[in-house]
Amino acid sequence: MQQCPLDGFIAGPDDAMDGVFDFVAPDEFPEVAAATGAMLVGRRTWEVGDAMEADEPGSTDYPFSGPMFVLTHRPLEPPDPEVTILTGDIGDAIATALDAAGGKNLEILGADVAGQCLRRGLVDEILVYVLPVLLGDGIRFSSPGLGRLDLEPVSSTRSGAVTILRFRVRKHS
Numbered sequence: 001m002q003q004c005p006l007d008g009f010i011a012g013p014d015d016a017m018d019g020v021f022d023f024v025a026p027d028e029f030p031e032v033a034a035a036t037g038a039m040l041v042g043r044r045t046w047e048v049g050d051a052m053e054a055d056e057p058g059s060t061d062y063p064f065s066g067p068m069f070v071l072t073h074r075p076l077e078p079p080d081p082e083v084t085i086l087t088g089d090i091g092d093a094i095a096t097a098l099d100a101a102g103g104k105n106l107e108i109l110g111a112d113v114a115g116q117c118l119r120r121g122l123v124d125e126i127l128v129y130v131l132p133v134l135l136g137d138g139i140r141f142s143s144p145g146l147g148r149l150d151l152e153p154v155s156s157t158r159s160g161a162v163t164i165l166r167f168r169v170r171k172h173s
């Protein structure tokens with residue numbers, strides 16, 4: 001799940017996320033969070049979220065309390081007993097986190113991590129909250145080198161100013 005301005009940048013220059021969460025109504029997330037059994041988060045996303053939370057407590061609140069995995073080569077400082085660190089092969093990381101999800105969805109956050117998963121054919125669905133703004137520069141939704149992927153539209157809904165698109169990733173044999 002990514003909140004994505006219309007020009008495809010999921011964060012602005014220097015990881016700026018100012019106002020990005022303001023577009024999505026607070027009652028938008030519970031349904032997605034309820035279907036989520038575990039989360040796999042890239043280290044950079046984790047650190048940007050930490051910094052946002054330190055600046056403005058509550059700004060990254062998300063109604064999910066299940067198993068949380070951070071993909072990184074380094075220990076968290078300070079360590080977080082509620083987070084499991086995973087490192088190395090993305091396929092192994094997905095298998096571990098998916099196992100912990102107990103049959104529910106595994107939510108993947110972070111462009112680099114999502115790109116690795118897409119390259120390996122490990123993503124079933126992409127959920128995009130298209131925000132009514134152009135950021136102009138920053139972190140792209142899709143990392144360079146990903147190549148073409150075909151998607152099947154599943155749903156398109158509107159919530160306030162945000163258009164919510166769900167796609168299934170077509171898998172070629």
Ligand SMILES: NC(=O)c1ccc[n+]([C@@H]2O[C@H](COP(=O)([O-])OP(=O)(O)OC[C@H]3O[C@@H](n4cnc5c(N)ncnc54)[C@H](OP(=O)(O)O)[C@@H]3O)[C@@H](O)[C@H]2O)c1
Nearest residue numbers: 002003011015042043044045071072073088110111112113
């Ligand atoms: N708009 C949205 O909804 C949304 C959602 C998510 C993220 N974001 C934004 O996107 C930006 C972060 O995305 P990103 O693509 O730059 O980074 P990312 O995917 O969050 O994290 C990448 C980092 O994770 C670690 N990592 C990745 N694969 C690994 C592996 N296989 N084994 C071990 N460690 C691994 C590496 O960190 P180390 O080597 O340093 O450990 C790598 O630099 C932030 O600005 C964030 O706010 C926006």
